[in-house]
Amino acid sequence: MFEIKNITMIYDMEKTEKVYALGGFDLSLPDKGLIGIIGPSGSGKSTLMYCLSTLKKPTDGKILYNGKEITRLKDSEREVLRRNEFGFVFQRHFLVPYMSALDNVTVAATKHEKETIDKAKELLKGFGLGEREISKRPSKLSGGQRQRTAIARAMINEPKVLFADEPTAALDHENAFAVMEILKEYAKENLVLVITHDRSILKDADSVIEMWDGDISTIKGGGSV
Amino acid sequence: MGQKLSAMKYIKNNKRRVAVLVISLALCFMLTYLVNFLLSSTEETFRIVLVDNAQKIQYLRLAGSSLGMDVEHMDQEEIHELYLEKNLELAEKLKGYEEVLDSFYAQILYMDVKAAIGEWQTEIPLVEKEQVSVILKHYGTKVSEGRMPEHPGEIVLDRASMKNGNYQLNDYFDTESLDDTVKIVGILDSESYFGCGIPSEKYQLSTSIVILSDGSIQDVTKLLEKEGIFIRDGFDTVVDVKTGKEDLQKEVIDVINNSSNVIYFGVLLVLSLALYIVYTMYLRDRRNEWCLYCSIGYSKKEIYCSILRELAFTFGLAIFIGAGLTMILVVGLDFGMIRPMGIRCRYFYPEIIMEILCSYMLLIGLLQIPIRYALYKIRTIDAMEDDLYV
Numbered sequence: 001m002f003e004i005k006n007i008t009m010i011y012d013m014e015k016t017e018k019v020y021a022l023g024g025f026d027l028s029l030p031d032k033g034l035i036g037i038i039g040p041s042g043s044g045k046s047t048l049m050y051c052l053s054t055l056k057k058p059t060d061g062k063i064l065y066n067g068k069e070i071t072r073l074k075d076s077e078r079e080v081l082r083r084n085e086f087g088f089v090f091q092r093h094f095l096v097p098y099m100s101a102l103d104n105v106t107v108a109a110t111k112h113e114k115e116t117i118d119k120a121k122e123l124l125k126g127f128g129l130g131e132r133e134i135s136k137r138p139s140k141l142s143g144g145q146r147q148r149t150a151i152a153r154a155m156i157n158e159p160k161v162l163f164a165d166e167p168t169a170a171l172d173h174e175n176a177f178a179v180m181e182i183l184k185e186y187a188k189e190n191l192v193l194v195i196t197h198d199r200s201i202l203k204d205a206d207s208v209i210e211m212w213d214g215d216i217s218t219i220k221g222g223g224s225v
Numbered sequence: 226m227g228q229k230l231s232a233m234k235y236i237k238n239n240k241r242r243v244a245v246l247v248i249s250l251a252l253c254f255m256l257t258y259l260v261n262f263l264l265s266s267t268e269e270t271f272r273i274v275l276v277d278n279a280q281k282i283q284y285l286r287l288a289g290s291s292l293g294m295d296v297e298h299m300d301q302e303e304i305h306e307l308y309l310e311k312n313l314e315l316a317e318k319l320k321g322y323e324e325v326l327d328s329f330y331a332q333i334l335y336m337d338v339k340a341a342i343g344e345w346q347t348e349i350p351l352v353e354k355e356q357v358s359v360i361l362k363h364y365g366t367k368v369s370e371g372r373m374p375e376h377p378g379e380i381v382l383d384r385a386s387m388k389n390g391n392y393q394l395n396d397y398f399d400t401e402s403l404d405d406t407v408k409i410v411g412i413l414d415s416e417s418y419f420g421c422g423i424p425s426e427k428y429q430l431s432t433s434i435v436i437l438s439d440g441s442i443q444d445v446t447k448l449l450e451k452e453g454i455f456i457r458d459g460f461d462t463v464v465d466v467k468t469g470k471e472d473l474q475k476e477v478i479d480v481i482n483n484s485s486n487v488i489y490f491g492v493l494l495v496l497s498l499a500l501y502i503v504y505t506m507y508l509r510d511r512r513n514e515w516c517l518y519c520s521i522g523y524s525k526k527e528i529y530c531s532i533l534r535e536l537a538f539t540f541g542l543a544i545f546i547g548a549g550l551t552m553i554l555v556v557g558l559d560f561g562m563i564r565p566m567g568i569r570c571r572y573f574y575p576e577i578i579m580e581i582l583c584s585y586m587l588l589i590g591l592l593q594i595p596i597r598y599a600l601y602k603i604r605t606i607d608a609m610e611d612d613l614y615v
Contacts, residue, residue, distance in 0.1 A: 046607070050607040055520060055605045055606070055607040056607055075524075076524060079522045079523070079524050080522065081522070082520070082521060082522035083521065083522025083523070084522070086522075087521075088520060088521055088606075090520075090606050094513065094516075094517045094520075094606060096514045096517070098235065098238040098239055099234060099238055100238075103234055103238070107230070107231075107234065107518075108521050113231070153521075
């Protein structure tokens with residue numbers, strides 16, 4: 001699905017001491033499966049995810065998505081790609097505070113509202129939120145319920161790739177594993193990229209990519225350098 | 226692309242916030258309209274007094290010198306007699322003109338007409354008993370209550386004058402200046418601040434030539450010029466359509482416009498400032514939300530369109546509620562204040578509504594500054610998370 005060639009990301013380009021967030025490596029990712037990207041802070045894992053998801057443009061190198069070069073796309077084309085093909089779970093849930101859990105899910109939908117409400121309810125209920133929780137605002141939900149709502153939002157358009165940046169960071173172990181179960185299930189038909197510090201949640205991952213200092217140190221399972 | 230960003234989600238979930246904004250805008254609509262309505266009712270009232278009445282009856286009060294009087298070596302009584310003679314002579318001459326139906330030399334009683342703001346004095350001709358019915362017939366009115374004046378010091382007033390002066394039938398007119406010498410004995414079947422009567426024997430009031438015309442005389446001075454009389458400002462007084470229109474424009478409309486402009490711009494300035502501050506705070510509160518939308522693939526244009534839809538809904542609802550509230554208050558004011566005062570008004574002033582709509586457009590235009598700035602500040606979540614680690 002993704003073919004990454006010599007990807008380089010340099011921060012502080014104008015300064016003499018450049019910061020290499022991504023040091024120029026190649027990587028190939030499959031069409032489906034749960035891929036974990038692990039590494040310490042500053043290793044470049046989030047930057048890699050943002051480059052793959054078109055939120056950031058790499059300084060150099062190519063990213064091919066289904067054979068199409070996405071690093072040279074116009075802003076509007078990148079927006080369409082993000083909207084139709086990708087789903088996002090961010091470190092913080094970024095739920096809209098005034099909306100109910102249900103509205104927070106449907107707000108991302110690309111199809112018309114009537115069609116998506118049933119689907120959003122099905123997703124939320126499938127993630128363990130009851131009828132009452134669905135109509136509650138994020139402030140009335142627990143941390144785990146918020147994150148599951150964020151995942152439902154990411155899945156509402158059935159994206160081909162789901163990017164999850166530290167999806168379990170704010171959760172206890174029980175909720176963290178519940179979230180990972182959801183992602184694992186989704187990864188059966190789609191590609192799910194999970195960025196984390198926590199190796200224990202990646203025990204069921206199809207592949208784990210370890211990053212160190214802007215480069216890939218090891219890959220276990222699928223995927224190739 | 227599919228589903229648009231709904232403006233209604235914010236509105237549905239933030240009813241109180243939106244309601245405060247809608248009610249504030251609606252109250253501004255109402256306030257602006259009501260102030261202009263009251264000011265305009267003043268114009269409506271004085272237009273009848275100054276212009277409409279002058280279409281039917283004109284008044285001339287000329288200085289002796291304008292009438293060609295040479296008063297050297299004359300005593301006061303002789304001057305008075307000569308002045309009377311000259312006025313009667315001119316009144317007779319004026320009858321010779323086609324557009325003049327009748328002309329009298331008469332005493333004039335001045336009646337205050339009070340509007341919502343300010344007052345104006347209008348003429349009540351006091352003539353011989355026989356001439357009263359001539360004037361009323363010419364004016365197209367008749368006594369609907371009470372009776373015609375028959376004795377000196379008796380007058381009839383129309384319904385609007387009775388309400389405006391808070392008079393009852395058989396009350397004495399202006400007792401402060403005239404004691405109990407002028408009595409209202411009848412009410413005329415009209416609403417145009419008009420009256421007529423017979424002079425009292427006790428008081429000698431100022432005099433004028435009263436011209437009953439067919440409605441075609443706009444400027445009496447042109448008739449007088451044909452008689453060799455040239456009107457001089459400060460010496461002679463002419464009440465006709467031309468002077469009425471000039472007075473209406475200068476003394477009423479211009480003054481009202483100045484006042485209403487001050488009020489209007491004051492309200493607009495305060496509203497603009499308050500709205501700008503409140504709206505900027507409101508936009509700041511929603512920054513994360515828009516950053517999220519941008520990150521998941523909504524374009525800034527779509528976000529901007531949803532903001533505009535929210536704004537359009539808010540202003541639209543404010544106009545609807547404001548118009549409804551205004552209508553209720555206008556009717557209430559009409560029945561509670563304007564009609565009992567005998568003042569004229571119109572309910573619908575399209576020019577005021579246009580002004581308000583234009584000012585709302587201006588406000589929406591002004592709010593584009595914080596909106597555009599907020600859009601400029603939208604970043605995708607990756608950039609926001611970068612900030613967290615700086």
